[in-house]
Amino acid sequence: MFAIYLECSKCGEKVDRGQKAQLCPKCAAPLFVRYDLDKVKAAFSPKKLSDRPYNLWRYAELLPIENEANVVSLGEVVTPLIALNQLGARLGFEALLLKDEGLNQGGTFKSRGAALGVSRAKELGVRAFAMPTNGNAGAAWALYGAKAGIRAHIVMPKDAPYITRLECAIAGADLYLVDGLISDAGRIVGKAIAKNGWYDASTLKEPYRIEGKKTMAIEIVEQLGWQTPDVIVYPTGGGVGLIGIYKALLELRAIGVIKTLPRLVAAQSSGCDPIVRAYEAGKKVSEFRDNSRTIAFGINVPKPIGDFLILEAIEKSNGTAIAVSDATILRAQSELACAEGLFVCPEGAAALAAAYDLLQRGWIRPDEKVVLLNTGNGLKYPETLNVNPPLLGKDDEIPV
């Protein structure tokens, strides 16, 4: 295990990695796990991986678990990187790929964060955690928490995807709905933590979920034969996935596995676009987006706590941020299903819509290798679709 300490992502303060650490004790910014990358470089090589299980745990040198016995696994898989040849050609891309995070346990990339977050919480002796959620993260943490024997207290908006409520409940979590937004859920969780001393598993308030999410980037690089694509487009709400991808890429470059970084794109909905607004205004942090509203519930985050990290990842990778309309998102979702047989979540569809927009503007060239992240399975969002197939009687025939 090569993690050496936690480091504040803003002020650089170092924190003992053996603590149940939350935010930076000095400036309250998120903490990052730091590794002895010289030692990782000496220990890690792509060739060593051939004998390891084909899942995210194969990247052990870049993960923060000290004792393998603490790994909490629900049967992780390496999610597929799928060439969108038909749709890509029609839209004008020569190499368009989709990393399908919908095949994670629970149908969401949030499971990667929960796998590492809960495993490390178990290792640190956590008995109970609490978190606000827009649905998917809470569900993933509830399920991993159940396996770990850690009590989960979850608060989600009543409008969060209905199925995530079922996942929390069947896992035995202590679940509450709130008549409000995730920010309201966050306040309720904050009060409960202050009173009960639970571990705070809120986004970026614990340093380990990001270590799980960063494995998306390591997998992409391995799946491309240890090469980087030219562009990665990520649907961005809280943005931890994008921050994790950027962190992984820096680590892979530091240990000599890759040489160049892909340009990172934050795709948002025009109904909730704080990162796009901040990026376009040349700012380092975002402003609260009032009256945010989008069909892509997972990216309805009006003021991400890690906004400065998202903006840094975009800027330093020569990336960009772009917003697309809900109508465009729904059209992209339909096109992915009709042309490629993939039923993605609205957030994943936003990534496609954003990439197409950037291609048309010339920001992406047709010959560039572009990876879209589909962050979840379309199966989890029945409420975003409305179909009315004809109803036949038993003796009817299919109309010609």
Added chain:
Amino acid sequence: MFAIYLECSKCGEKVDRGQKAQLCPKCAAPLFVRYDLDKVKAAFSPKKLSDRPYNLWRYAELLPIENEANVVSLGEVVTPLIALNQLGARLGFEALLLKDEGLNQGGTFKSRGAALGVSRAKELGVRAFAMPTNGNAGAAWALYGAKAGIRAHIVMPKDAPYITRLECAIAGADLYLVDGLISDAGRIVGKAIAKNGWYDASTLKEPYRIEGKKTMAIEIVEQLGWQTPDVIVYPTGGGVGLIGIYKALLELRAIGVIKTLPRLVAAQSSGCDPIVRAYEAGKKVSEFRDNSRTIAFGINVPKPIGDFLILEAIEKSNGTAIAVSDATILRAQSELACAEGLFVCPEGAAALAAAYDLLQRGWIRPDEKVVLLNTGNGLKYPETLNVNPPLLGKDDEIPV
């Protein structure tokens, strides 16, 4: 490619494998793909697999696709085989494992059948197919069909899982609901096929989906280090999964990869148990189960067309058939989530309930290695659960 011909599973009639074959032209029983197993034995070895993609296409020698260019892939993964250590120990199993088919594309094992069925249909020049479905198979075929550019005509009971309706529709399939059962859907499809000349993709009326489903068994054997478990418990409706598993095991034995067969168990709901009744009466075929009804919709098949094949697989493997109540199924589903963090479909929960019953009866010994098949993702069945978490106001606190 080592497939040599199609063979009737009942009368042995041989059929040219280049045809768009459906049922046996002589006796109307299902056709099986037969391979030159001597040649497969010479060509295939576990060691050769290390360089191949980690998905079902790695078993090419035992698959019926002639030209790799015809493979229709939605990014298949090897589904995890998960040790249920906690729940197993509590129930009295020393080695209880779950093969989680919920991580297939579309959240169902039906995608394996669609991957092979649609790929081979494309290879044979099929332009349009029709099928009745209880939901999941139709959804999987619609999505794979979309990628293949093959028109899908799907008829499903109006009570089939709602989400499968969305999958068919978003994939652009021609979808109808019927106010009746899958048998009514089958009659409507039969009339439409007679009129329009579509390819009949009904269960066991085309010989290729079984070739996809059999890969469940090959994966299990590979995941166990090319060993067989003692028992495989399969939730059985139409039973093609079980028939496919048995076919794969015979093929693996014929090519010398395994020596013994696991005992195959058909798990049914006591609300729809035609196989259990036939097995207990020592019959070779089942009788139509009147008024069938179970919360596990995927195994609500009152008279499976492949009943004689299911019963043969059970008998020849020294297996058995057992029914469990819907109440037991729901309890097992909850236990899997609370103890192991896995949100399985009701059918998968039936497999656990059946295994536990057999353990209590002494039919399974505590020290035997038992593999449960979870055929689908719990996410697809929100209608089987009902939860009512407390609703908080924005300024409320979590009650102590």
